[in-house]
Amino acid sequence: MVEAILSVLSQFVQNMFMFFGPLGTGIVLAMAIESACIPLPSEIIMPFAGYLVVTGFYKFGGEQMSLFYVGMLGAFGCLVGSIVAYAVGKWGGRPFLDKYGKYVLISKHDLDMADAFFRKYGEIAIFTSRLLPVIRTFISLPAGIAKMNFGRFCFYSMLGSIPWCWALAWIGWKIGKHANDINMWKENLKHSLGKGLHVVDAIVVILLVAAVVWYVMRHIGLLHKEKQEKNKKR
Secondary structure (H helix, E strand, O other): OOHHHHHHOHHHHHHHHHHHHOOOHHHHHHHHHHHHHOOOOOOHHHHHHHHHHOOOOOOOOOOOEEEHHHHHHHHHHHHHHHHHHHHHHHHHHHHHHHHHHHHHHOOHHHOOOOHHHHHHHHHHHHHHHOOOOOHHHHHHHHHHHHOOOHHHHHHHHHHHHHHHHHHHHHHHHHHHHHHHHHHHHHHHHHHHHOOOOHHHHHHHHHHHHHHHHHHHHHOOOOOOHHHHHHHHOO
């Protein structure tokens, strides 16, 4: 049951990887989508990419790609998406984001959080934020609004994205390497717990679904609250 839920959540990423083939273009595109502030968690993208390294799916020139190369593809995708977000911030500005950000679930709260982080730590925030969930997605926007030097923006973005992508890909690679051990452990657990395992499955599924619902409802709630506040000011 847990596997079924996870399969549904990651189906889009899997289909993208399969569609674009063994050169890893799907990794670049998926990570670019996330870094362009469109909800597609890298926590799903890169571990799955790392897992596919073990299966030998990724190939270049007839040779199997290494985990290093796959991690670099992910980091490059982050850079591409970050440049898009930077451009939106630079040429659209905060008014544009406040008006249209809601259509991709970007709330005023998200923008304020990223803006405050950037103002507090300056340009180095572009590097450090790439290692932090959530804020890493939105930090390019205030950098663009502030018209940060484009060369330094790209350098810090790439530098911060590399360890993040490598770490997530390594997790997936590790799972792939020990897939047989994990399956054996699962069978032993089933034998030991019997029907009790279904209770564990149910709890995990409930928590997983609750997390997804919370993420979506949080953003919708923030957007609704912002709309109400605007109406009060009129």
